[in-house]
Amino acid sequence: MLPEIKGLNEECGIFGVFGHQDAAQLTYYGLHSLQHRGQEGTGIVVSDGKKLTGVKGEGLVSEIFTTEAMKDLEGSAAIGHVRYATAGGGGYENVQPLLFHSQTGSLALAHNGNLVNANSLKYQLESQGSIFQTSSDTEVLAHLVRRSGYPHLKDQVKNALSMLKGAYAYLIMTETELMVALDPHGLRPLSLGCLGDAYVVASETCAFDVVGAEYIRDIMPGELLIINENGLTSERFSISTTKAICTMEYIYFSRPDSNIQGINVHTARKNMGKQLAVEAPFEADVVTGVPDSSISAAIGYAEATGIPYEMGLIKNRYVGRTFIQPSQSLREQGVKMKLSAVRGVVEGKRVVMVDDSIVRGTTSRRIVNLLKEAGATEVHVVISSPPIKNPCFYGIDTSTKEELIASDKSVEQIRELIGADSLTFISVEGMMKALGQEGTNGYCLGCFTGNYPTEIYPDTLQYYYQK
Structure with a gap:
């Protein structure tokens, strides 16, 4: 029997930056502009090129990221997340980004959306020996990535993403690169911008205005962006795509100063x-x-x-x-x-x-x-x-x-x-x-x-x- 469904996951906001010396501070401001998308918990994970360090907690962005907390977040790449909880979905352990460490390296995940096959995948993974530390469907991706038989992370991620069904905008960060993925229907908004030589990714374009970044384009359904010291490359993890952006983004969720698919x-x-x-x-x-x-x-x-x-x-x-x-x-x-x-x-x-x-x-x-x-x-x-x-x-x-x-x-x-x-x-x-x-x-x-x-x-x- 499949595990009991505990409740809906979150409508969230995600923000990421790669290649900026003040990555954590930029992420703080970006998350602050996305606070309307979730007020229950927030987190930031940064990379200094050698290790990943994270700070997270239950509360608002301004409450969690005090001056003291920000001192621990040094690096040129970062991802951040704001969320709210639903029935059975709260708790510190579910606050993102989720951070995983292994002998082959670390991995941080931030996710906006909900996987409709999460429980089926959890059941399969648990039967194969996986032990989940959270009740969030976000963790499923980490297990799928680590269980992939492919030698390179890019192929591991593409294979894992192809197994997911539902809505997902993912930020995936290692010590040396940032990956950005959007589900084959593009159900959640996700945009790419730049700030000088740095790349910025956000759920809403209003975050670009706050940090001074320039909008480049929307992430395409089924697209995997890979950002590292060599620049940006775009690949497809799904060629079967049918765009279906959520209409509630226009009606309720997004800030009025955001643009979604070119529509203010x-x-x-x-x-x-x-x-x-x-x-x-x-x-x-x-x-x-x-x-x-x-x-x-x-x-x-x-x-x-x-x-x-x-x-x-x-x-x-x-x-x-x-x-x-x-x-x-x-x-x-x-x-x-x-x-x-x-x-x-x-x-x-x-x-x-x-x-x-x-x-x-x-x-x-x-x-x-x-x-x-x-x-x-x-x-x-x-x-x-x-x-x-x-x-x-x-x-x-x-x-x-x-x-x-x-x-x-x-x-x-x-x-x-x-x-x-x-x-x-x-x-x-x-x-x-x-x-x-x-x-x-x-x-x-x-x-x-x-x-x-x-x-x-x-x-x-x-x-x-x-x-």
């Missing part, structure tokens, strides 16, 4: 708001967005309708995102702490409230209540994503199908539950139009449509579809 995230969200104005026009007095990821869409809606955009909701900057809190109780408490309605803006007004998604419904219900308690006469909720009806198998914490409010409830039922006067989700066609696309090719819409770009293994389905 702020512009995409603003276009979604404009499309919602076409699909859901209302007579209202004020448009407001739920901070922060919905502000761009709210501006687009207001611009298209001519209804004034106002700051009807204020965010407490010292509280993290509720969607990426580890438990439901913390999510509910987080909503109460993080948002306030501005009575002077919404009192006596008909309000259009723009949000990016409704997952479990807890947050939406609380925000609608906040607005009505502050005196809003009507609250019309418009959502810049289609209903999330299916779990994500690729690293986003949408949990099991039974916890998704749209999985078994109609739009009208959801409206009643959240207490809104009306509720409209953007259509799939409208979302794609906002992204400048006529169809869905090149994008993953599995959580909306149930059509996934990869095979989903039975043991994985068993967990996500408990109901």
Whole structure:
């Protein structure tokens, strides 16, 4: 019997640099710009050309990497990671990068995504004698690499990657080189930049702006980049590729100043708001967005309708995102702490409230209540994503199908539950139009449509579809 699935893995951020004397400091700044992608744990591993040294911990980037901690991180190459935990996925041992030592050398791994065949591979590896030190699927790659019969690391890595199924953006570092790999569907964003003679890799291009790097290009699906003292080489570990970037990156996860596949995230969200104005026009007095990821869409809606955009909701900057809190109780408490309605803006007004998604419904219900308690006469909720009806198998914490409010409830039922006067989700066609696309090719819409770009293994389905 396969091991029990403990829970979803993380939606994370990764950053790497090769060939810069301040590699650790650059990685610190890069991770700080990616903090929105994970707030539960962070780590950095550096190479001085002879050994790998790592510092990691549970907490924010600024909390873990104190001045004292940074003193231990000297070298010209580094990889870093920010993550958040889901059910069964927390703990210090799961904080990345993972660092492995052996008689033939050291290896550090940082991973964004989720492997849908991780449990099958773990079962096979354990039956062959492997002992796993973490519950993270990231560790699977290290075991596959070390068990490969190929003499050279490049071929070991390519062989190991070819066995993985699902979403993965990997940074793999040894004492002398940095490898970068993206799954054959390119489900997670990953870009290459340069800073002088140094190469920089990041989950989002906003990290390049922070460290002063110049964007070069996106990593291609099925590509393995190898960066060492001889420069950069590109190889393929998979020639069977079908691009399917996660649409939630545009809707929710990425920073508005990032570009994904040449599309600015702020512009995409603003276009979604404009499309919602076409699909859901209302007579209202004020448009407001739920901070922060919905502000761009709210501006687009207001611009298209001519209804004034106002700051009807204020965010407490010292509280993290509720969607990426580890438990439901913390999510509910987080909503109460993080948002306030501005009575002077919404009192006596008909309000259009723009949000990016409704997952479990807890947050939406609380925000609608906040607005009505502050005196809003009507609250019309418009959502810049289609209903999330299916779990994500690729690293986003949408949990099991039974916890998704749209999985078994109609739009009208959801409206009643959240207490809104009306509720409209953007259509799939409208979302794609906002992204400048006529169809869905090149994008993953599995959580909306149930059509996934990869095979989903039975043991994985068993967990996500408990109901």
